[in-house]
Amino acid sequence: MVHDAAVAKHNRLSKRHSGLREKCHTFFKRGILTKISSALVIIFILIAIFCPYLTPYTPYEQSLRNKLKPWSKEHWLGTDNLGRDVLTRVLYGARISIVTGVLSSLWAAVVGAALGLTAGYSRGFLGSFLMRLTDAHLSIPPLILVMVLAPIFGRTILGISIVIGISAIPSYVRMVYGQVLSLRENDYVTAASVIGQSNFKILLKHLLPNCIPVVIVMFTSNVSTAITIEANLAYIGIGIRPPTPAWGVMISEGYNYLVSYPHLAIAPGIMLMLLIISLNVVGDGIRDVIDPRLRGKL
Amino acid sequence: MAETVRENPLLKVEQLKMYFPLTKGLLSKTYSWVKAVDGISFEIYPNETFGLVGESGCGKSTTGKCAIRVLQPTEGRVVYKGRDIAGLSKSMLKPYRRELQLIFQDPYGSLNPRQSVFSILKEAVVLDRERHTAVEANERVDELLTLVGLDPDMKSRYPHEMSGGQRQRLGIARALACNPKLVVCDEPVSALDVSIQAQIVNLFRELQAKLGLTYLFIAHDLAVVRHMADRIAIMYLGKIVEVIDSDHIFREALHPYTVALLSALPTTDYYQERKRSRIILEGEVPSPVNKPAGCAFHPRCKYATETCRQVSPGLRNVGRNHCVACHNVAV
Numbered sequence: 128m129v130h131d132a133a134v135a136k137h138n139r140l141s142k143r144h145s146g147l148r149e150k151c152h153t154f155f156k157r158g159i160l161t162k163i164s165s166a167l168v169i170i171f172i173l174i175a176i177f178c179p180y181l182t183p184y185t186p187y188e189q190s191l192r193n194k195l196k197p198w199s200k201e202h203w204l205g206t207d208n209l210g211r212d213v214l215t216r217v218l219y220g221a222r223i224s225i226v227t228g229v230l231s232s233l234w235a236a237v238v239g240a241a242l243g244l245t246a247g248y249s250r251g252f253l254g255s256f257l258m259r260l261t262d263a264h265l266s267i268p269p270l271i272l273v274m275v276l277a278p279i280f281g282r283t284i285l286g287i288s289i290v291i292g293i294s295a296i297p298s299y300v301r302m303v304y305g306q307v308l309s310l311r312e313n314d315y316v317t318a319a320s321v322i323g324q325s326n327f328k329i330l331l332k333h334l335l336p337n338c339i340p341v342v343i344v345m346f347t348s349n350v351s352t353a354i355t356i357e358a359n360l361a362y363i364g365i366g367i368r369p370p371t372p373a374w375g376v377m378i379s380e381g382y383n384y385l386v387s388y389p390h391l392a393i394a395p396g397i398m399l400m401l402l403i404i405s406l407n408v409v410g411d412g413i414r415d416v417i418d419p420r421l422r423g424k425l
Numbered sequence: 426m427a428e429t430v431r432e433n434p435l436l437k438v439e440q441l442k443m444y445f446p447l448t449k450g451l452l453s454k455t456y457s458w459v460k461a462v463d464g465i466s467f468e469i470y471p472n473e474t475f476g477l478v479g480e481s482g483c484g485k486s487t488t489g490k491c492a493i494r495v496l497q498p499t500e501g502r503v504v505y506k507g508r509d510i511a512g513l514s515k516s517m518l519k520p521y522r523r524e525l526q527l528i529f530q531d532p533y534g535s536l537n538p539r540q541s542v543f544s545i546l547k548e549a550v551v552l553d554r555e556r557h558t559a560v561e562a563n564e565r566v567d568e569l570l571t572l573v574g575l576d577p578d579m580k581s582r583y584p585h586e587m588s589g590g591q592r593q594r595l596g597i598a599r600a601l602a603c604n605p606k607l608v609v610c611d612e613p614v615s616a617l618d619v620s621i622q623a624q625i626v627n628l629f630r631e632l633q634a635k636l637g638l639t640y641l642f643i644a645h646d647l648a649v650v651r652h653m654a655d656r657i658a659i660m661y662l663g664k665i666v667e668v669i670d671s672d673h674i675f676r677e678a679l680h681p682y683t684v685a686l687l688s689a690l691p692t693t694d695y696y697q698e699r700k701r702s703r704i705i706l707e708g709e710v711p712s713p714v715n716k717p718a719g720c721a722f723h724p725r726c727k728y729a730t731e732t733c734r735q736v737s738p739g740l741r742n743v744g745r746n747h748c749v750a751c752h753n754v755a756v
């Protein structure tokens with residue numbers, strides 16, 4: 128029967144949504160680029176976690192006698208203008224980038240999803256108020272907003288993460304809001320309210336779990352944007368404060384020696400580039416696995 | 426035969442209207458209304474099955490949802506157990522909420538794909554104030570599954586692991602978890618295979634006998650409704666055109682629209698079937714946005730007169746629980 132065929136197809140589709148093994152399969156089937164990028168992302172994460180054990184130096188330890196040395200056995204990438212080991216600082220930079228990226232996206236995801244859910248479910252005055260606010264927020268370029276807010280929240284990792292998170296909130300609100308609007312038309316939401324379930328419980332039990340996939344997809348694509356913004360801020364000198372080994376800081380300091388000692392700026396630059404590209408490729412892969420319909424939207 | 430005297434109706438709907446606004450532009454200005462339900466009245470008595478038939482888009486689902494206050498009607502009264510619930514707020518509605526249940530047309534869409542069978546039923550069971558302990562809730566879930574003919578071993582399954590018929594049974598079990606008095610069945614079998622349709626229809630009848638349920642049974646298929654319902658209301662474009670006992674519908678239907686619908690039903694009697702002449706209705710169903718003046722059916726009715734084009738006919742009783750809304754029917 129036609130209907131049975133449709134049901135069978137639906138079953139297959141929904142089954143495809145459940146198996147973790149199949150998800151991994153679709154993910155890695157995308158090609159060599161995805162595999163390399165996943166490996167890179169994992170390496171970066173490992174570096175971020177274990178960097179103190181990877182080098183004998185700390186990123187702050189200066190030695191003016193050894194400044195601007197070329198590569199050697201002790202200092203694989205040489206030393207910078209204050210005699211600090213460049214490799215050590217580059218490795219520690221991964222930690223700062225990843226922590227800021229994840230922290231800011233995480234808090235933007237939590238706040239954005241909560242606001243989106245509220246707006247989508249209450250509609251009415253509160254809903255349109257929140258959405259107009261979001262629209263207004265979206266009309267401000269994120270970099271400019273962050274530049275204004277950065278001095279207020281402090282130029283530490285936490286402060287910068289909060290600021291970058293604020294700039295990312297509206298895109299989460301939009302996405303979740305749209306999702307809730309379509310989800311709440313589902314019969315199972317009507318059914319839940321008919322059996323006497325409260326609005327809040329419906330929000331938590333039926334709408335939120337079905338919004339999680341889009342939030343995850345947004346999150347993965349957001350981390351790399353956040354890292355870029357963090358590096359931008361540090362580079363122009365309003366982000367994380369200088370002695371901290373953020374890649375943006377290192378690029379801007381190394382810029383002064385670009386002709387004579389190019390590796391000072393190029394090493395962190397290459398790291399940044401590799402991390403951003405591999406995060407984007409992995410993010411695309413995750414999106415295709417979780418929700419192929421979002422292709423082109425994010 | 427005299428009018429049968431009946432007890433108080435369980436649900437009484439009076440002049441129910443449901444208009445959906447059509448909006449456009451930045452400020453969502455309403456430029457027109459969809460008159461999905463346009464002033465209908467009916468009564469449903471305890472323990473009966475009241476059928477509601479009509480073409481797609483004539484407002485059946487909207488009527489059903491207004492009757493149990495899933496939607497708030499624009500106008501009119503919905504009297505349940507002697508109380509008008511049409512305008513009650515969510516908190517005021519609470520004592521009645523679980524007594525008025527709904528079965529959906531699409532069994533898959535009415536089940537959250539991320540909830541297991543057990544979780545779906547337990548959610549409905551624990552909202553019952555009387556049941557507290559986990560053990561009692563589990564027992565009740567098993568009891569409900571057995572009641573609708575599902576194996577209690579199915580508890581750990583997810584909706585996508587079930588057949589259409591099983592899903593519809595699960596939807597029924599969820600409604601029963603609330604100990605309902607009135608159940609609105611919104612085309613509960615039209616998404617199912619013909620062989621399964623019969624099983625589900627029989628399940629509905631069994632449950633009615635066992636639990637003393639009252640049904641508002643919606644369908645677009647007169648054959649199914651005739652099998653289920655005691656009385657049938659025929660809807661056309663937001664209005665009821667005829668209400669008649671289902672036993673009499675073949676011999677006594679008076680409204681031209683009902684007669685046309687009946688002529689489309691095949692019969693199993695060979696001689697009857699050879700005699701059957703189908704009445705083909707011409708033209709389209711007008712849109713509920715721009716309804717014709719007068720009787721909504723007049724553009725397609727071959728008996729239409731000048732009165733029909735100008736005056737909208739009211740529902741008149743022609744005896745034996747039989748009401749018709751047509752100018753050309755003599756009382």
Ligand SMILES: Nc1ncnc2c1ncn2[C@@H]1O[C@H](COP(=O)(O)OP(=O)(O)OP(=O)(O)O)[C@@H](O)[C@H]1O
Nearest residue numbers: 445459461480481482483484485486487488645713
């Ligand atoms: N939320 C809504 N907003 C606007 N118009 C609506 C809404 N719900 C229903 N309608 C309109 O009201 C009319 C009646 O819809 P309804 O769903 O009650 O029809 P139905 O008789 O149940 O049809 P079907 O047999 O296809 O289920 C339709 O024209 C529909 O487009």
Ligand SMILES: [Mg+2]
Nearest residue numbers: 485486487611
């Ligand atoms: Mg319908």
